Amino acid sequence: MNYDYLYRLVIFGDSGVGKSSFMDKYIHNSVLKTQMPTIGVDFGTKHIIGPNDKKIKIHLWDTSGQANFRSIARSYYSNVAGAILVFDKTNPNTFHNLPNWISDFDSINRNLDIPIIVIGTKTDLPTIISDKEITRFVNQYNVLYTEVNLGAKEDISYILQPLLDKIWEQFIVTNKMCPGIKFCTHGSLPREENTEQTTNTPTNSYSAPRSFLTKKNIINNICTIS
Secondary structure (H helix, E strand, O other): OOOOEEEEEEEEOOOOOOHHHHHHHHHHOOOOOOOOOOOOEEEEEEEEEOHHHOEEEEEEEEEOOOHHHHHHHHOOOOOOOEEEEEEEOOOHHHHHOHHHHHHHHHHHOOOOOOOEEEEEEOOOOOOOOOHHHHHHHHHHHOOEEEEEOOOOOOOOOOOOHHHHHHHHHHHHOOOOOOOOEEEOOOOOOOOOOOOOOEEOOOOOOOOOOHHHHHOHHHHHHHOOOO
């Protein structure tokens, strides 16, 4: 399939928080029945329709959260257009470890201001992490935020739209250099087999989940499109 832009995104966070389940559901809209820890990294692709009907191909790199694979995972933090940081809302340790993950990521992407979206999983289960704590964290680290129940029969193709919007506005509109974006010209577009899922999700017209609508101060960080 032809595309106009290629975005390289990395998924990271503690082990067992649902990173692989998220990627599988986002790409295939399916629920993993069994979840095994990622060994090193995993890879997936997805096609979407962006602003001005531009075709965007997304490369997703799902990195292991295990300590013995940390150096391998870290090598995938560079040359990205955006990052997806995942934590488990039922496990406070995975939330409290978020600053360490962000610090590690930022140390490799100095002066690039790569946007990050944080995703809280297992929202169907009780949590002791309050909305106030999450709001404070989002404001302090200037990240995007949303939540998801990966076990629900819900299409989550909208879930990364705030991140994709920010990448578009921050790098494409301003022509700012980003090593995680590949610009293609129609004269030399690679043609691929149409085996990947394509989602027609126009920018700024997605259906926001409840977490976007109920946290006004978080919304201001998420929807920065003029």
